[in-house]
Amino acid sequence: MASRRVTRKWEVFAGRNRFWCDGRLMTAPHPGVFLLTLALICGTCALHFAFDCPFLAVRVSAAVPAAGAALAATTLAALLRTALSDPGIIPRAPPRAREILVRGRPVKLKYCFTCKMFRPPRASHCSLCDNCVERFDHHCPWVGNCVGRRNYRYFYLFVVSLSFLCVWVFACAVAHLALLARGAGGAAAALRQSPASALAAAVCFLSVWSVLGLAGFHTYLASADRTTNEDIKGSFSSRRGVQNPNPYSRANACANCWHVLCGPLAPSLIDRRGVVPPDGHDLPPSFAAASRPPPVAFVAPPVAPLPAPISAPPRPRDAARALQATPPEAKGSSSGSYSNLFALGEEARHAYTNRSLEAGEGGAGSEAAEAGLSASRLRLLLHTTMIDAALDLDDPDPPPPHLALAP
Numbered sequence: 001m002a003s004r005r006v007t008r009k010w011e012v013f014a015g016r017n018r019f020w021c022d023g024r025l026m027t028a029p030h031p032g033v034f035l036l037t038l039a040l041i042c043g044t045c046a047l048h049f050a051f052d053c054p055f056l057a058v059r060v061s062a063a064v065p066a067a068g069a070a071l072a073a074t075t076l077a078a079l080l081r082t083a084l085s086d087p088g089i090i091p092r093a094p095p096r097a098r099e100i101l102v103r104g105r106p107v108k109l110k111y112c113f114t115c116k117m118f119r120p121p122r123a124s125h126c127s128l129c130d131n132c133v134e135r136f137d138h139h140c141p142w143v144g145n146c147v148g149r150r151n152y153r154y155f156y157l158f159v160v161s162l163s164f165l166c167v168w169v170f171a172c173a174v175a176h177l178a179l180l181a182r183g184a185g186g187a188a189a190a191l192r193q194s195p196a197s198a199l200a201a202a203v204c205f206l207s208v209w210s211v212l213g214l215a216g217f218h219t220y221l222a223s224a225d226r227t228t229n230e231d232i233k234g235s236f237s238s239r240r241g242v243q244n245p246n247p248y249s250r251a252n253a254c255a256n257c258w259h260v261l262c263g264p265l266a267p268s269l270i271d272r273r274g275v276v277p278p279d280g281h282d283l284p285p286s287f288a289a290a291s292r293p294p295p296v297a298f299v300a301p302p303v304a305p306l307p308a309p310i311s312a313p314p315r316p317r318d319a320a321r322a323l324q325a326t327p328p329e330a331k332g333s334s335s336g337s338y339s340n341l342f343a344l345g346e347e348a349r350h351a352y353t354n355r356s357l358e359a360g361e362g363g364a365g366s367e368a369a370e371a372g373l374s375a376s377r378l379r380l381l382l383h384t385t386m387i388d389a390a391l392d393l394d395d396p397d398p399p400p401p402h403l404a405l406a407p
Contacts, residue, residue: 010272014092015131023272025084027144028129034083034144040203041079041162044169045072047200052172055194059179064172071165078158079143086268087148088134090123092116102247122248124229134266137221138228147228150268153261156218163215166208173201222260223253 010023017026027034045068053065092115101107102121109118112125115132119125124136126146135149147155176197180190191198221231225248230236236246250256 007276008272009270009274009276012276013270013272015089016129017089017131019272020084026086026272027083028139028141028146030128030141031083031144033141037142037144038076038079040207041072041075041165044200044203045165047196048169048172051194051196052169052176052200055176055179056172060175068165068168068172071161071168075158075161075165078154078161081154082140082147082151082158083143083145085145085151085154086270086272087146087152088136088150088266089129089146089148089268089270090115090117090120090132090134091269092132107247122227122230134269135227136229149266153265156222156261159211159215159218163208163211166204166211170201170204170208173197173204177201222257225249225256225260 008023010019010026013019016029018029018031019026048068049065053068056064107121109120111118112132114125114130117132119132120134122135123132125132126136126139128139129146131146133146133148135152137147137152137155139146140155143155143158145151176194177187177190180193181187184190184193218228221228224246226236226246236244238244250259
């Protein structure tokens with residue numbers, strides 16, 4: 001007997017993230033730039049190990065390729081851990097607090113209309129991933145993921161190790177070309193012998209400045225216990241001469257770095273590989289609404305109208321006598337004027353509110369025709385009913401028994 005397939009929570013995740021390996025790995029919805037970063041690092045390292053390391057291992061030391069391999073492995077491990085892990089996504093469940101105290105200072109919680117909850121302090125909503133991330137730093141397209149509380153330390157390790165790797169590869173490529181130029185008789189001959197070293201040196205030279213600047217910037221942020229989002233918005237800067245100190249700082253750069261980079265790692269809150277219960281209690285509202293069976297409308301069986309009694313048509317002479325005997329007010333009601341239009345009274349007019357007045361559909365129109373209303377009266381009655389419905393008036397009085405519709 002085949003086992004029933006269970007639905008994992010990552011399959012019905014409300015954000016835009018993409019999941020891999022049955023929910024064990026996750027990335028941003030567009031990981032193309034991350035793949036470009038991975039290709040640049042791997043390609044540069046491949047050129048380094050293929051052309052520079054064999055030459056330098058013989059001419060300088062065998063420790064050169066070993067150190068390069070250690071730096072490359074650390075950089076790739078930090079990159080993959082940053083890109084493929086949960087940055088600290090907050091589940092879409094509303095907390096009960098709107099304002100909290102952080103070391104004696106009140107901190108207001110902002111409401112997220114997308115996630116329908118009050119965000120915890122320092123959390124922000126990423127429009128690309130469509131998630132609220134705890135201690136949101138920024139969304140980095142180069143790693144293909146958000147950078148938050150749970151992966152900031154790995155992002156910092158990636159940036160710092162990448163800085164050292166760029167400097168190392170650049171220095172090795174320049175040393176290789178310099179030794180070749182000394183033995184071959186010029187720089188042009190060295191470039192012709194090892195063009196890959198020149199390419200690796202050029203890539204590292206163009207990249208090292210931005211990477212070094214980024215590493216220094218995040219070192220400053222970690223020492224002050226700030227995030228990129230808070231630094232750009234100026235959340236803790238002085239405004240109009242009023243000091244606004246950072247309530248999360250420990251007033252010590254080493255303590256802040258230890259807490260941010262080496263503190264306890266918070267567990268993931270989204271439980272990506274958890275099993276969705278059969279009743280769909282943990283499903284997002286859109287998935288829960290889509291999974292419900294459509295309501296079955298009850299259609300009452302049609303009721304055949306009673307046959308009208310067949311009577312002989314009146315003779316022309318008898319009809320003329322009956323018209324002469326009709327009172328004046330009754331004549332006005334049967335004419336084309338609007339006075340006393342509804343001979344059956346106010347109850348009969350309200351009996352047709354929000355009902356179909358089309359003749360021949362078994363609705364109020366056929367019954368009105370049986371009651372003796374002319375075509376002009378039916379048209380005016382239809383217009384009156386539409387106006388009453390548009391103004392959303394009170395419910396009308398119940399119709400008289402002889403005009404009540406069949407259930």
